[in-house]
Amino acid sequence: MILNRFVGGPINEPRLKKVYLINNFEYTTCNYMCKYCFLGKISRDSCPVYQSRLSRIERQVEEYIGKYGLRSVKSILISPIGEPTLDPNLPTLLKYMKSYGVPVAIYTNGSRLVEDRIFKLLKQFDIVTVKFDTLRIDVIENLNKPNIKLDPEKIYYNLVKFRREYRGKLYLDVMLVDGYNDYREDLDELIAAIKTINPNKVFLNTPYYPNRGGARPPRNGTISYIYSRLTKFMPNRVEIIDYLPEPYSNKKIEDPIEEFIYLSTVNPMTVEDAYEYFKMFGLDPEETLEELIRLGDVEIVKWLDREYVIANVIARRLT
Template identity: 30%
Template sequence: MTHVYGVVPSRRLGRSLGVSTIPFKTCNYSCIYCQLGRTTNMTNTRTSFYPPGEIINQVRDFVNEKGDESFDVVTVVGEGEPTLYRPLDQLAEAIRKLTFKPLVLITNGSLLFDEDLRDEISGFDIVMPTLDAYDQESFRCINRPLGKLEYEEVYEGLVDFSRKFDGELWLEVMLVKGYNDDEESLMLLKERISRVKTERVYINVPARPPAEDGVKIPDIATLKLARELLGATSIENMPVSNFLSRESDAESTVIEIIKRHPMSQEDIESLLRSRFGPGSAEVFFEKLSSRGDVERCEYVGKIFYRYRSIL
């Protein structure tokens, strides 16, 4: 299992070295817009999916080989909900000894009411939770959480955590056309966000192929209104391609990235040609036809490739 992937270009963080803590599509949400597809392992139980030392050793190997000048941040993220992993504090403490770069956690924010989790992530520099919904109904429609999760408990956990966390909290709102982008929904989101102590608010859109058909990007006028109402920065544009990997062959290089981060055909071609030379991209795409765990998607006028689990 490869736990370290990238470096991946991020619209918010620059060059992000990803650290994955959980198995593919292990989450307590199954968001309609998820770029990795539907959740296949729904759980709300926090556990040690992998030994901390296994993950830490891979971070150490990357830093020793590439140097920490190759990335801007270390991001604990992955292919599901990373806060389902424990102990996150052991990972944070060990990574701090390997690099001085900021340590970031990207989370759906669902478990921030858990005091044990709060203690474990108190050492992160930046925590980036998501708030797409404004009530129980919108929560069920957009995020499709595990049955026992209730919107008010999740929301109040976010509010309380934001006021006690010593690092920076950057909030992200994923806007989906027809679900939470009308003016009434935006005003309700504004009211919810007003209670959260956050340094930044970002508006995101489903820029990569979503889990469900019919998920669409709001129009430009709607995004402009959302920015004004929420006091947010919009990050709907795709980041400039600037991927980096330490995998030794073209196939592994791409697969380990698209497990967590679907890539456009153009990005794959650029990465492989820069890393393995002319002709490597053509050979890779020929191999894809024999793989059952890679899905080719057409979305917003582009061709994307993403990983899918084979059950």
């Protein structure tokens, strides 16, 4: 999948609220192939340095913010179609984004925290969200499917160290999946590790959206078990994510359809949310969605008991 669009939003992101999304990749680039990933099959695992791409990102950001401003956003989130730390241009991009005077956040799988250069780079962000699903290598290999050799204990050690040295906000995102990391002993180990790390916030997540690996929410009682135990030593710092980012965008958007297609590429959304988005711009919800489906821009994907609108290029990977 090739993307020529690198900025969008604002969306109501569950962890950070109103944010602009920055995607720093032209194609899906990750060193994991998580079963619960919305993006489906990952085609590449490295990102070459393209100065032209960096220039295009900066130009698009400048144009976008110039048109729509920063009043409606709380932060700028670098969360691409993949793992952002694989981009050699990331330090330059971060420096550029900080010039706007808005907190800059990043979402990472944490696999490269063991590298001194990445460790130091992440400390320069205002908000860092790290995926933290398990300490067991067998679970990582089967659930996250990395294409690199990992040492979970070393990642954990560096995460503890990072928390002690970091002056920004550290969030942990825990994805709980049926049959992988929802066993009682796994949860207890995870709880103990989180207590030691002591992040600013923990977000408990489940794969309630379409994904290629068929990952499903954990067994009944899992979320309540880990939530109740975490909140004993982290009161008011644990949240359950049970909704997708809502595609609330700036009403000044010149082309709401182009914006919608972009958002459906980087985040799934329910049909209900899609309808609300179209209404915001005075468009007929059903007619607009039907036309986008007819043109082949998006598809409806059924997952569990709901229907989701997903960009066609992503939907094909999920079947």
